[in-house]
Amino acid sequence: MFEKLFSAPPDEILELMQAFRNDPRPNKIDLGVGVYKDHNGYTPIMKAIKVAEKKLWASETTKSYVGLTGDIEFHQVMIDLILGNTIIPQRIAAAATPGGTGALRQGLELIKIANPRATIWLSDPTWPNHPSIAEHLELKVAKYRYFNKLSQSVSFDEMLIDLSNAKEGDVVLLHGCCHNPTGANLNHSQWVALAELLCEKRLVPLIDIAYQGFGDGLEEDTKGLRHLSENLPEVIIASSCSKNFGIYRERTGIILLISDKKCQKKINQDMLAFLNRNSFSFPPDHGSRLVTIVLQDNTLRKNWEEELRKIRSGMIENRNALARELRSRTGSDHFGFLSEHRGMFSLLGFSEDKVSELRFKHGIYMVSDSRVNIAALSKTTIPILAEAIISVGL
Ligand code: LMR
Numbered sequence: 001m002f003e004k005l006f007s008a009p010p011d012e013i014l015e016l017m018q019a020f021r022n023d024p025r026p027n028k029i030d031l032g033v034g035v036y037k038d039h040n041g042y043t044p045i046m047k048a049i050k051v052a053e054k055k056l057w058a059s060e061t062t063k064s065y066v067g068l069t070g071d072i073e074f075h076q077v078m079i080d081l082i083l084g085n086t087i088i089p090q091r092i093a094a095a096a097t098p099g100g101t102g103a104l105r106q107g108l109e110l111i112k113i114a115n116p117r118a119t120i121w122l123s124d125p126t127w128p129n130h131p132s133i134a135e136h137l138e139l140k141v142a143k144y145r146y147f148n149k150l151s152q153s154v155s156f157d158e159m160l161i162d163l164s165n166a167k168e169g170d171v172v173l174l175h176g177c178c179h180n181p182t183g184a185n186l187n188h189s190q191w192v193a194l195a196e197l198l199c200e201k202r203l204v205p206l207i208d209i210a211y212q213g214f215g216d217g218l219e220e221d222t223k224g225l226r227h228l229s230e231n232l233p234e235v236i237i238a239s240s241c242s243k244n245f246g247i248y249r250e251r252t253g254i255i256l257l258i259s260d261k262k263c264q265k266k267i268n269q270d271m272l273a274f275l276n277r278n279s280f281s282f283p284p285d286h287g288s289r290l291v292t293i294v295l296q297d298n299t300l301r302k303n304w305e306e307e308l309r310k311i312r313s314g315m316i317e318n319r320n321a322l323a324r325e326l327r328s329r330t331g332s333d334h335f336g337f338l339s340e341h342r343g344m345f346s347l348l349g350f351s352e353d354k355v356s357e358l359r360f361k362h363g364i365y366m367v368s369d370s371r372v373n374i375a376a377l378s379k380t381t382i383p384i385l386a387e388a389i390i391s392v393g394l
Contacts, residue, residue, distance in 0.1 A: 016033065028363035037375060039378040046245060048303045096284075098284055103253040104133060105279070109279070111171055118170050122141060152347070154185070171236075174206070175208055176224065213308045214311070244308055318375070345374065346372060
């Protein structure tokens with residue numbers, strides 16, 4: 001049987017992470033995988049999470065199973081974090097999942113059951129795991145234009161033109177904020193125009209929000225998503241706690257199904273339980289319990305929000321500092337877009353050859369499309385990166 005297997009295509013981001021670990025050069029710089037790093041190049045545990053772990057250790061008396069869709073209190077705090085009070089609870093079904101990827105997977109599994117003929121429309125470019133999971137599930141995939149490489153901004157007109165070719169019931173995968181890999185995001189009036197098109201064409205948004213709080217703020221980053229949820233009959237949301245709570249390895253995420261029919265909630269909830277049962281049975285509990293403790297405790301929540309605010313403003317400072325450094329070295333505003341973008345990533349706009357040169361000559365690792373992790377830069381590494389960029393040429 002095993003001889004029928006094939007070597008699965010490697011995931012570039014994860015391969016890069018391993019290659020970086022294996023590189024013996026002491027001054028190497030990792031701008032690859034989307035993990036936050038402090039100025040020492042370390043990914044710390046957030047302070048509120050550390051306190052929550054102590055609280056959990058002291059109070060938890062059993063490790064027995066919870067429920068197929070996870071803990072109800074986790075659902076409530078996450079619904080509140082993502083949607084505020086914009087949507088009545090009777091419209092929302094929820095399930096805890098192993099990370100945001102688990103939520104995406106369950107969302108796509110559900111689409112396959114509900115409408116196997118749906119095409120999944122993905123932004124061009126997008127996070128490589130989006131097409132990978134959809135194609136693995138044998139769902140049809142199409143691309144919509146999203147990014148103008150010359151202006152380094154969203155090509156919104158083209159996006160609407162492409163999506164107007166979608167057929168009723170198709171699914172549009174959107175990045176809730178902090179677009180990965182481009183860093184270029186829709187503004188509010190574009191979200192409003194998009195909602196109109198989705199409504200008119202009867203398309204279903206699947207919103208991946210993996211970086212809430214990394215863009216302009218916890219609330220600000222959900223404005224587009226909330227607008228869609230308030231104005232469309234059906235919305236699927238896949239959210240991750242990996243980045244904003246810094247609990248990457250705990251695999252904590254949630255899927256929300258929003259329906260305009262209150263009677264649909266029970267069916268949706270049952271379907272999520274069925275999907276979890278058939279994939280992994282019960283979702284991981286530890287991370288979701290930590291998130292719940294932090295969000296339910298006023299002091300911990302304030303501490304967490306403050307630490308997240310510092311991470312966010314650190315990323316904006318890194319963006320501005322790199323743009324400034326490159327402006328002063330090139331005498332041009334070619335990299336001014338770095339300050340406009342938000343979130344962990346931007347594309348530098350380099351060819352694969354230049355990306356290789358940066359890696360092999362300078363020990364600077366980035367994804368081959370020239371995506372850099374802004375959150376991994378520091379005062380020390382920004383001038384080194386700028387110098388290396390100049391040496392490989394624009
Ligand atoms: C990334 O895009 O680097 C992160 O989302 C990590 C991953 O799993 O790819």
